[in-house]
Amino acid sequence: MTKKLRDYFPMLQTREAILKEINNNEKMWGTFYSWEEERQEEFLDFCTGARGVKVMYEFVSKEVLNPESTPERIDELLSLLLKQEVHVMEVLPNDGTRLADEASLVIMDIVVQLSDGSIANLEIQKIGYKFPGERSACYSADLLLRQYKRVRSERKKKFSYKDIKDVYTIVLFENSPEEFKKFPDVYIHTFGQKSDTGIEFNLLQKYVFVALDNFKNIQHNKENKYLINSRLDAWIAFLCMDDPEMIVAIIEQYPEFGAYYEQIYDICRNIEGVMDMFSKELQELDRNTVQLMIDEMQEDLKQKGKALDLINQELDEKNQELYEKSKELDEKNQKLQAALARIRELEGEKKKENH
Numbered sequence: 001m002t003k004k005l006r007d008y009f010p011m012l013q014t015r016e017a018i019l020k021e022i023n024n025n026e027k028m029w030g031t032f033y034s035w036e037e038e039r040q041e042e043f044l045d046f047c048t049g050a051r052g053v054k055v056m057y058e059f060v061s062k063e064v065l066n067p068e069s070t071p072e073r074i075d076e077l078l079s080l081l082l083k084q085e086v087h088v089m090e091v092l093p094n095d096g097t098r099l100a101d102e103a104s105l106v107i108m109d110i111v112v113q114l115s116d117g118s119i120a121n122l123e124i125q126k127i128g129y130k131f132p133g134e135r136s137a138c139y140s141a142d143l144l145l146r147q148y149k150r151v152r153s154e155r156k157k158k159f160s161y162k163d164i165k166d167v168y169t170i171v172l173f174e175n176s177p178e179e180f181k182k183f184p185d186v187y188i189h190t191f192g193q194k195s196d197t198g199i200e201f202n203l204l205q206k207y208v209f210v211a212l213d214n215f216k217n218i219q220h221n222k223e224n225k226y227l228i229n230s231r232l233d234a235w236i237a238f239l240c241m242d243d244p245e246m247i248v249a250i251i252e253q254y255p256e257f258g259a260y261y262e263q264i265y266d267i268c269r270n271i272e273g274v275m276d277m278f279s280k281e282l283q284e285l286d287r288n289t290v291q292l293m294i295d296e297m298q299e300d301l302k303q304k305g306k307a308l309d310l311i312n313q314e315l316d317e318k319n320q321e322l323y324e325k326s327k328e329l330d331e332k333n334q335k336l337q338a339a340l341a342r343i344r345e346l347e348g349e350k351k352k353e354n355h
Helices: 015-023 026-032 037-048 058-064 071-082 096-100 132-158 212-220 231-240 244-253 257-267 271-354
Strands: 088-092 106-114 119-127 167-175 188-192 205-211
Touching: 015 026, 015 037, 015 271, 026 271, 037 271, 058 106, 058 257, 058 271, 071 088, 071 106, 071 119, 071 167, 071 205, 071 231, 119 132, 132 167, 132 205, 167 212, 205 212, 212 231, 231 244, 231 257, 244 257
Parallel strands: 119 167, 167 205
Antiparallel strands: 088 106, 106 119, 188 205
16 A cells, blocks of 8 residues: 555654654653663554554543443444444443452453443453453343342332343453464354243343454455455454554545544644553553463463372372282282192192002
8 A cells, every 4th residue: 555644644743753752851751761672662653653553552442432422433333243233321330349359451341321221341351361251251140130230229119020131241352362262263252042942032141252363363364454344344453453554444445434543643642641551551461461371370280280180090090900909919819829728738638648
Protein backbone atom coordinates (compact mmCIF):
# COMPACT_ATOMS: atom_id res chain seq x y z
CA MET A 1 0.00 0.00 0.00
CA THR A 2 1.26 3.48 -0.82
CA LYS A 3 -0.76 5.35 1.80
CA LYS A 4 0.72 5.68 5.28
CA LEU A 5 -1.01 6.23 8.59
CA ARG A 6 0.08 9.87 8.63
CA ASP A 7 -1.92 10.38 5.42
CA TYR A 8 -5.04 9.57 7.45
CA PHE A 9 -3.92 10.97 10.79
CA PRO A 10 -1.76 14.07 10.29
CA MET A 11 -1.76 14.71 14.05
CA LEU A 12 0.77 11.88 14.48
CA GLN A 13 4.09 13.24 15.68
CA THR A 14 7.50 12.23 14.42
CA ARG A 15 9.93 10.17 16.48
CA GLU A 16 12.30 13.12 16.66
CA ALA A 17 9.63 15.48 17.98
CA ILE A 18 8.55 13.03 20.69
CA LEU A 19 12.13 12.34 21.81
CA LYS A 20 12.80 16.08 21.96
CA GLU A 21 9.77 16.58 24.21
CA ILE A 22 10.86 13.71 26.43
CA ASN A 23 14.46 14.93 26.70
CA ASN A 24 13.28 18.42 27.65
CA ASN A 25 11.14 17.17 30.54
CA GLU A 26 12.98 15.78 33.56
CA LYS A 27 10.08 13.61 34.76
CA MET A 28 9.40 12.15 31.31
CA TRP A 29 13.13 11.63 30.72
CA GLY A 30 13.46 9.67 33.98
CA THR A 31 10.46 7.49 33.21
CA PHE A 32 11.33 6.82 29.58
CA TYR A 33 14.96 5.82 30.18
CA SER A 34 14.02 3.61 33.13
CA TRP A 35 12.31 1.27 30.64
CA GLU A 36 14.08 -1.47 28.74
CA GLU A 37 14.95 -0.54 25.16
CA GLU A 38 12.22 -2.82 23.80
CA ARG A 39 9.60 -0.94 25.82
CA GLN A 40 10.99 2.42 24.69
CA GLU A 41 10.62 1.36 21.06
CA GLU A 42 7.11 0.05 21.71
CA PHE A 43 6.11 3.40 23.19
CA LEU A 44 7.60 5.40 20.32
CA ASP A 45 6.01 3.13 17.73
CA PHE A 46 2.65 3.55 19.46
CA CYS A 47 2.81 7.34 19.58
CA THR A 48 4.20 7.82 16.06
CA GLY A 49 2.08 5.22 14.28
CA ALA A 50 5.25 3.47 13.09
CA ARG A 51 3.87 0.09 14.08
CA GLY A 52 0.24 1.03 14.28
CA VAL A 53 -1.94 1.62 17.27
CA LYS A 54 -2.43 -1.12 19.84
CA VAL A 55 -6.00 -1.15 21.10
CA MET A 56 -5.19 -3.85 23.67
CA TYR A 57 -3.78 -1.30 26.09
CA GLU A 58 -6.28 -0.83 28.92
CA PHE A 59 -6.36 2.96 28.70
CA VAL A 60 -7.03 2.72 24.95
CA SER A 61 -9.73 0.04 24.98
CA LYS A 62 -11.61 1.71 27.82
CA GLU A 63 -11.60 5.01 25.91
CA VAL A 64 -12.66 3.62 22.55
CA LEU A 65 -15.18 1.09 23.91
CA ASN A 66 -16.83 3.20 26.58
CA PRO A 67 -20.44 1.99 26.90
CA GLU A 68 -21.50 5.29 28.46
CA SER A 69 -19.98 7.74 25.96
CA THR A 70 -20.12 5.56 22.82
CA PRO A 71 -22.76 2.86 23.45
CA GLU A 72 -23.32 2.40 19.71
CA ARG A 73 -19.88 0.81 19.39
CA ILE A 74 -20.58 -1.75 22.11
CA ASP A 75 -24.02 -2.29 20.53
CA GLU A 76 -22.45 -3.21 17.21
CA LEU A 77 -19.68 -5.38 18.62
CA LEU A 78 -22.07 -7.32 20.88
CA SER A 79 -24.63 -7.67 18.08
CA LEU A 80 -22.03 -9.18 15.78
CA LEU A 81 -20.68 -11.55 18.42
CA LEU A 82 -24.12 -12.66 19.60
CA LYS A 83 -25.56 -12.79 16.04
CA GLN A 84 -28.59 -10.73 17.02
CA GLU A 85 -29.30 -7.04 17.32
CA VAL A 86 -28.80 -5.78 20.86
CA HIS A 87 -28.71 -2.36 22.50
CA VAL A 88 -27.02 -1.30 25.73
CA MET A 89 -29.51 0.28 28.12
CA GLU A 90 -27.45 0.51 31.30
CA VAL A 91 -23.94 -0.09 32.56
CA LEU A 92 -23.99 -2.26 35.67
CA PRO A 93 -21.36 -2.20 38.42
CA ASN A 94 -18.75 -4.93 38.43
CA ASP A 95 -18.35 -7.21 41.39
CA GLY A 96 -15.33 -5.52 42.94
CA THR A 97 -14.69 -8.44 45.27
CA ARG A 98 -14.03 -10.97 42.54
CA LEU A 99 -11.71 -8.58 40.73
CA ALA A 100 -9.72 -7.90 43.89
CA ASP A 101 -9.45 -11.58 44.72
CA GLU A 102 -7.28 -12.40 41.73
CA ALA A 103 -4.14 -10.94 40.16
CA SER A 104 -6.00 -9.61 37.17
CA LEU A 105 -4.74 -9.91 33.64
CA VAL A 106 -7.97 -8.35 32.45
CA ILE A 107 -7.65 -5.41 30.06
CA MET A 108 -11.32 -4.51 30.11
CA ASP A 109 -14.32 -5.88 31.97
CA ILE A 110 -17.74 -4.28 31.52
CA VAL A 111 -21.20 -5.49 32.46
CA VAL A 112 -24.18 -4.04 30.62
CA GLN A 113 -27.91 -4.59 30.63
CA LEU A 114 -29.40 -4.89 27.17
CA SER A 115 -32.75 -3.58 25.93
CA ASP A 116 -34.48 -6.95 26.38
CA GLY A 117 -33.32 -7.15 30.01
CA SER A 118 -30.54 -9.64 29.37
CA ILE A 119 -27.05 -9.05 30.76
CA ALA A 120 -23.76 -9.18 28.88
CA ASN A 121 -20.32 -9.32 30.44
CA LEU A 122 -17.64 -8.29 27.93
CA GLU A 123 -14.14 -9.07 29.05
CA ILE A 124 -10.78 -8.72 27.30
CA GLN A 125 -7.86 -10.64 28.77
CA LYS A 126 -4.25 -10.00 27.88
CA ILE A 127 -3.18 -13.49 28.92
CA GLY A 128 -5.86 -16.11 29.32
CA TYR A 129 -6.38 -17.53 32.80
CA LYS A 130 -6.13 -21.23 33.44
CA PHE A 131 -9.44 -23.09 33.59
CA PRO A 132 -11.32 -20.57 31.38
CA GLY A 133 -14.46 -22.70 31.33
CA GLU A 134 -14.75 -23.09 35.08
CA ARG A 135 -13.90 -19.43 35.67
CA SER A 136 -16.44 -18.16 33.13
CA ALA A 137 -19.14 -20.48 34.50
CA CYS A 138 -18.60 -19.11 38.01
CA TYR A 139 -18.83 -15.49 36.84
CA SER A 140 -21.87 -16.27 34.71
CA ALA A 141 -23.56 -17.89 37.71
CA ASP A 142 -22.67 -14.84 39.79
CA LEU A 143 -24.26 -12.49 37.23
CA LEU A 144 -27.33 -14.70 37.00
CA LEU A 145 -27.77 -14.69 40.78
CA ARG A 146 -27.29 -10.91 40.94
CA GLN A 147 -29.97 -10.50 38.27
CA TYR A 148 -32.31 -12.86 40.11
CA LYS A 149 -31.94 -10.94 43.40
CA ARG A 150 -32.40 -7.57 41.70
CA VAL A 151 -35.44 -8.57 39.63
CA ARG A 152 -37.09 -10.38 42.53
CA SER A 153 -36.62 -7.31 44.71
CA GLU A 154 -38.11 -5.05 42.03
CA ARG A 155 -41.04 -7.32 41.09
CA LYS A 156 -41.85 -8.55 44.61
CA LYS A 157 -45.06 -10.63 44.54
CA LYS A 158 -45.34 -10.19 40.76
CA PHE A 159 -42.02 -11.95 40.29
CA SER A 160 -41.87 -14.88 37.87
CA TYR A 161 -38.88 -16.86 36.66
CA LYS A 162 -39.83 -15.72 33.18
CA ASP A 163 -38.62 -12.27 34.29
CA ILE A 164 -35.05 -13.61 34.38
CA LYS A 165 -33.28 -12.99 31.07
CA ASP A 166 -30.22 -14.45 29.37
CA VAL A 167 -26.75 -13.86 30.72
CA TYR A 168 -23.98 -13.63 28.12
CA THR A 169 -20.34 -14.08 29.08
CA ILE A 170 -18.07 -12.88 26.27
CA VAL A 171 -14.31 -13.25 26.68
CA LEU A 172 -11.69 -12.07 24.19
CA PHE A 173 -8.18 -13.43 24.71
CA GLU A 174 -5.17 -11.59 23.30
CA ASN A 175 -3.12 -14.67 24.22
CA SER A 176 -5.58 -17.52 24.51
CA PRO A 177 -5.25 -20.48 26.92
CA GLU A 178 -3.81 -23.79 25.78
CA GLU A 179 -7.23 -25.32 25.06
CA PHE A 180 -7.73 -22.95 22.11
CA LYS A 181 -4.42 -23.94 20.51
CA LYS A 182 -5.97 -27.31 19.67
CA PHE A 183 -8.29 -25.48 17.23
CA PRO A 184 -5.88 -23.21 15.30
CA ASP A 185 -8.33 -22.67 12.43
CA VAL A 186 -11.12 -21.44 14.71
CA TYR A 187 -11.18 -18.13 16.57
CA ILE A 188 -14.78 -17.89 17.84
CA HIS A 189 -16.28 -20.56 20.09
CA THR A 190 -19.94 -20.30 21.16
CA PHE A 191 -21.37 -22.33 24.03
CA GLY A 192 -24.90 -22.98 25.21
CA GLN A 193 -26.57 -25.68 27.27
CA LYS A 194 -28.58 -28.20 25.25
CA SER A 195 -30.42 -31.42 26.00
CA ASP A 196 -29.30 -34.75 24.56
CA THR A 197 -32.96 -35.64 23.86
CA GLY A 198 -34.15 -32.57 21.97
CA ILE A 199 -36.28 -31.14 24.78
CA GLU A 200 -35.84 -27.35 24.84
CA PHE A 201 -35.33 -25.26 27.96
CA ASN A 202 -33.80 -21.81 28.12
CA LEU A 203 -31.08 -22.34 30.70
CA LEU A 204 -30.12 -18.68 30.35
CA GLN A 205 -26.31 -18.91 30.40
CA LYS A 206 -24.55 -18.34 27.06
CA TYR A 207 -20.84 -18.01 26.32
CA VAL A 208 -18.71 -16.64 23.50
CA PHE A 209 -14.92 -17.02 23.52
CA VAL A 210 -12.73 -15.27 20.96
CA ALA A 211 -9.09 -16.32 20.49
CA LEU A 212 -7.56 -13.15 19.03
CA ASP A 213 -4.18 -14.83 18.54
CA ASN A 214 -5.80 -17.55 16.41
CA PHE A 215 -7.48 -14.84 14.33
CA LYS A 216 -4.16 -13.08 13.76
CA ASN A 217 -2.51 -16.31 12.62
CA ILE A 218 -5.40 -17.15 10.29
CA GLN A 219 -5.38 -13.64 8.82
CA HIS A 220 -1.60 -13.69 8.38
CA ASN A 221 -1.71 -17.01 6.50
CA LYS A 222 -4.39 -15.89 4.03
CA GLU A 223 -3.40 -15.30 0.42
CA ASN A 224 -4.35 -11.65 0.90
CA LYS A 225 -3.71 -11.03 4.56
CA TYR A 226 -5.14 -7.50 4.32
CA LEU A 227 -8.54 -8.64 3.07
CA ILE A 228 -11.22 -8.32 5.76
CA ASN A 229 -14.06 -10.79 5.16
CA SER A 230 -16.74 -9.28 7.37
CA ARG A 231 -17.60 -6.43 9.67
CA LEU A 232 -17.03 -8.69 12.69
CA ASP A 233 -13.56 -9.53 11.37
CA ALA A 234 -12.94 -5.79 11.01
CA TRP A 235 -13.77 -5.33 14.69
CA ILE A 236 -11.55 -8.22 15.74
CA ALA A 237 -8.69 -6.94 13.58
CA PHE A 238 -9.22 -3.46 15.06
CA LEU A 239 -8.87 -4.89 18.55
CA CYS A 240 -5.78 -7.04 18.09
CA MET A 241 -3.74 -6.05 15.01
CA ASP A 242 -1.28 -3.15 14.98
CA ASP A 243 0.20 -3.61 11.49
CA PRO A 244 -0.03 -0.12 9.89
CA GLU A 245 -1.02 -1.65 6.54
CA MET A 246 -3.80 -3.60 8.24
CA ILE A 247 -5.08 -0.41 9.84
CA VAL A 248 -5.16 1.27 6.44
CA ALA A 249 -6.95 -1.79 5.01
CA ILE A 250 -9.60 -1.63 7.74
CA ILE A 251 -10.19 2.07 7.12
CA GLU A 252 -10.35 1.56 3.36
CA GLN A 253 -12.96 -1.20 3.68
CA TYR A 254 -14.85 0.25 6.68
CA PRO A 255 -14.24 4.03 6.78
CA GLU A 256 -16.10 4.56 10.07
CA PHE A 257 -13.23 2.84 11.89
CA GLY A 258 -11.17 5.88 10.96
CA ALA A 259 -12.96 7.82 13.71
CA TYR A 260 -12.03 5.17 16.27
CA TYR A 261 -8.36 5.32 15.33
CA GLU A 262 -8.46 9.11 15.24
CA GLN A 263 -9.73 9.15 18.82
CA ILE A 264 -6.77 7.02 19.86
CA TYR A 265 -4.24 9.15 18.00
CA ASP A 266 -5.70 12.25 19.63
CA ILE A 267 -4.84 10.62 22.96
CA CYS A 268 -1.28 10.14 21.70
CA ARG A 269 -0.79 13.88 21.33
CA ASN A 270 -0.53 14.15 25.12
CA ILE A 271 2.86 12.46 25.40
CA GLU A 272 3.24 12.91 29.16
CA GLY A 273 -0.27 11.59 29.86
CA VAL A 274 0.22 8.59 27.60
CA MET A 275 3.60 7.90 29.19
CA ASP A 276 2.05 7.77 32.66
CA MET A 277 -0.67 5.37 31.50
CA PHE A 278 1.81 3.30 29.49
CA SER A 279 4.10 3.03 32.52
CA LYS A 280 1.23 1.77 34.68
CA GLU A 281 0.35 -0.77 31.99
CA LEU A 282 3.92 -2.10 32.01
CA GLN A 283 4.02 -2.34 35.79
CA GLU A 284 0.69 -4.16 35.92
CA LEU A 285 1.65 -6.48 33.08
CA ASP A 286 5.00 -7.34 34.67
CA ARG A 287 3.39 -7.97 38.04
CA ASN A 288 0.64 -10.13 36.62
CA THR A 289 2.94 -12.00 34.25
CA VAL A 290 5.12 -12.94 37.22
CA GLN A 291 2.02 -14.04 39.13
CA LEU A 292 0.86 -16.09 36.15
CA MET A 293 4.28 -17.74 35.90
CA ILE A 294 4.11 -18.57 39.62
CA ASP A 295 0.62 -20.04 39.16
CA GLU A 296 1.84 -22.09 36.20
CA MET A 297 4.87 -23.32 38.14
CA GLN A 298 2.65 -24.27 41.06
CA GLU A 299 0.31 -26.10 38.72
CA ASP A 300 3.29 -27.81 37.07
CA LEU A 301 4.64 -28.88 40.47
CA LYS A 302 1.16 -30.08 41.41
CA GLN A 303 0.94 -32.16 38.24
CA LYS A 304 4.45 -33.52 38.76
CA GLY A 305 3.49 -34.34 42.34
CA LYS A 306 0.48 -36.27 41.08
CA ALA A 307 2.68 -38.09 38.55
CA LEU A 308 5.16 -38.95 41.30
CA ASP A 309 2.34 -40.21 43.51
CA LEU A 310 1.16 -42.37 40.62
CA ILE A 311 4.67 -43.75 40.08
CA ASN A 312 4.98 -44.46 43.81
CA GLN A 313 1.62 -46.18 43.75
CA GLU A 314 2.71 -48.28 40.79
CA LEU A 315 5.96 -49.14 42.59
CA ASP A 316 4.01 -50.12 45.69
CA GLU A 317 1.80 -52.35 43.56
CA LYS A 318 4.89 -53.88 41.90
CA ASN A 319 6.49 -54.42 45.29
CA GLN A 320 3.29 -56.06 46.50
CA GLU A 321 3.28 -58.31 43.44
CA LEU A 322 6.95 -59.22 44.05
CA TYR A 323 6.17 -59.91 47.69
CA GLU A 324 3.28 -62.18 46.73
CA LYS A 325 5.43 -64.00 44.16
CA SER A 326 8.29 -64.30 46.69
CA LYS A 327 5.85 -65.68 49.23
CA GLU A 328 4.50 -68.10 46.64
CA LEU A 329 8.05 -69.21 45.77
CA ASP A 330 8.85 -69.67 49.45
CA GLU A 331 5.78 -71.87 49.85
CA LYS A 332 6.71 -73.90 46.75
CA ASN A 333 10.29 -74.16 48.00
CA GLN A 334 9.06 -75.39 51.38
CA LYS A 335 6.90 -77.99 49.66
CA LEU A 336 9.85 -78.98 47.47
CA GLN A 337 12.13 -79.30 50.51
CA ALA A 338 9.48 -81.35 52.25
CA ALA A 339 9.15 -83.56 49.18
CA LEU A 340 12.96 -84.01 48.99
CA ALA A 341 13.07 -84.82 52.64
CA ARG A 342 10.33 -87.40 52.18
CA ILE A 343 12.21 -88.91 49.22
CA ARG A 344 15.38 -89.19 51.30
CA GLU A 345 13.37 -90.73 54.11
CA LEU A 346 11.87 -93.31 51.75
CA GLU A 347 15.29 -94.05 50.21
CA GLY A 348 16.66 -94.60 53.70
CA GLU A 349 13.86 -96.96 54.59
CA LYS A 350 14.42 -98.89 51.33
CA LYS A 351 18.13 -99.31 52.05
CA LYS A 352 17.33 -100.71 55.47
CA GLU A 353 14.94 -103.17 53.93
CA ASN A 354 17.61 -104.31 51.43
CA HIS A 355 20.06 -105.00 54.22
